[in-house]
Amino acid sequence: MKTNQILVRYGELSTKGKNRSSFIGRLRDNIHHTFSDLGKLQIKAERDRMFINSDSEEDMEQVISRLPKVFGIQSFSPVTETELSLEAMKSAAETLIGKMDTEGKSFKVTVRRANKDFELQKPEILHGIGSHVLRAFPGLLVQMKNPEIDLKVEIRDKAAYMTAEVIQGAGGLPIGAGGKALLMLSGGLDSPVAGFHMLKRGVRLELIHFFSPPFTNDRAKEKVFDLAQKLSEFGSSVNLHIIPFTKLQQEVHKQVPDNITMTSTRRMMMRVADGVLEETGCKAIITGESLGQVASQTLESLHAINAVTTTPVLRPLIATDKLEIIDTAMQIGTHDISVRPYEDCCTIFTPANPKTKPKLEKVEYYEGFVSFDELIQEAVEKREVIKFPRAKINEFDELL
């Protein structure tokens, strides 16, 4: 017996009507991309399921261990191939079920006899395999309707195929199926989580980070690189745009009173983001804002900040508690990076008493004395773009 095939069940995309084939194509491409480090996988996409094939059992193991991270998959099952004999099927069934927790679990065998020339009839196969498994695992209880363990056997011309284990997929939509958006990545806990949620909804990400040397240092930048690297590990590469933001930030501080600098700074960020958006073909801006978390995230603040753009601003965390955000950050591996204690562009220059209810007219009035257009233009043009995942060249390879 060997496992050289995986049966993939689609997530939500089974319901997507006409767009279905493009979703399925996207999922297939993403799977190819995710496993591009392995030997070539054969992927056969059908209307309601997909088969991944490889001749290498090692590659198959890799696929099984990494597939749960790929969005757009509801669940999947390794398929075991055996020769066409009852004995072979019995022993393969025992091995398959042996990998699972059987105590007190409900169980049934389903047989599809596509090969009508096979020497045994369906009831004989059912009985042969079923009784063998039940003898081997006395904890199993037979149940025909919705059993917890459903051992499926398919008799075909040259071999029999069996599945038992159902492994949960990540759900969501294949990345790219939902277009592309620009994530404002600060280095804190929230923005990577916001990015993750959008990735899960099939949105490809571009990342934007505001860098204010010397007020923020290389370690803060390093932290953002590490977060970008994490966000690029979900089956789609990302570009990180590093914006030189010091001049704009200084100009804001010159022009507006202290207690509204924060609002004004954020408006500048939005305007810069809009500039990058135009050049990258993104259709929306994503932020990690969560209502009421800090002064800039009150409805009044959001209103005043949002006024500079007509681009949709997506805020997937707007109604999420901090604790939920922390949980997700831990799950996706960004938590430990985010909590590194370096200043980012949001934490420096924070006035002692920022307005929690800034008035749009006032903000516009103070900003109105100068034109920020040129500085914004300059920030967009002078940005540094880095692609992630970065090729894993370890600069210390020789030394270590």
Added chain:
Amino acid sequence: MIYLDNSATTKPHKEILATFLKASEEYFGNPASLHKIGNEAEKLLESARRQISQLLKMDQIVFTSGGTESNNLAILGTADAYRSRGRHVVSAVTEHASVLKPLEELERRGFEVTRLAVDKFGQIDLNELKNSVRSDTILVTLMHINNETGAVHPIAEIKKILGGTRALLHTDAVQSIGKVPLDTDSMPDLLTMSAHKIHGLKGSGVLAFNKVQPGAILFGGGQESGYRSGTVAVPQAAALAKALRLAQPNPLFAEWNRNLREFFGSFDDIMIVSPDNAAPHILSVALRGAKGEVLVSGLQDEAVFVSTSSACSSKNTETSHVIEALNLPPVFREGVIRISFGAFTTQQNITDFQRAFKKVHRIIKGVRNNEN
């Protein structure tokens, strides 16, 4: 020079020294400093940590000053952190002093310690181990390979025995890492290793662990995630990572070991102390009625370097606790020497050793015959 005392320490490898030198010159920054120089040092440190973590298949790597500190941290730190679970620790009588002494300290702090006896092959009784683990046992500390005899504790089986219990397993692997293949499927919860036993630098070691949070035994600036305060010695850490990567179990060790066993077997007054299934790179033998130190000094005159029992206690004139535990016939007890191989050992060394040993043996025997 024929250096066959590689279990005491090893000669540093040139490449490892080169790493140390380069790291000292170019990455001298304090990894905790915020500026670029500190940042570069930190990146090197974290790369070294990652490399060690991958090679050992252990999650957490804490850099220490060596095997002794790692063992102290593992034992005192774990006991302190898990004292609310219980105050009982299990070990064996043949452990290294850097395990036995912290255990004595634990007893002074009100813990109870069970020290398992060993048979004449240096083996603990696994049933006895099983029976000695209680509901309040928080730690079992057993070395992988004994430094004096090469006796091997079956870590995989021990791990299985502890499977259903709450006891954590610490293993002093100072003598085994890099010398014998690593069974990464059965790693203990905490593992001690030292750089200078694998051609790295002295004063540098690691305590590696999985899903355990030992308490600190050194307090200060909270470096190494609080597990080990003190400015981290980045060049040493880099050199240790390099040493671990270069360390390769040498298949010839087993051949040389067999070769020497045959050689010693031809003497009627020599007893092989290392058990038959001992690790290949350590061979202890005893000469009847002689003193180990006389053999050591006689061999030194022939430019051959071996040790009596473990080097740390070699200056003690008493019999080592390990030899004591093996219950050797009294006429052999004081005549134990240990031969241990390293990466620089050659076939020629083994041949030359035999010639030198024959000569020294003749001299010692001559003196003994005159006495008779």
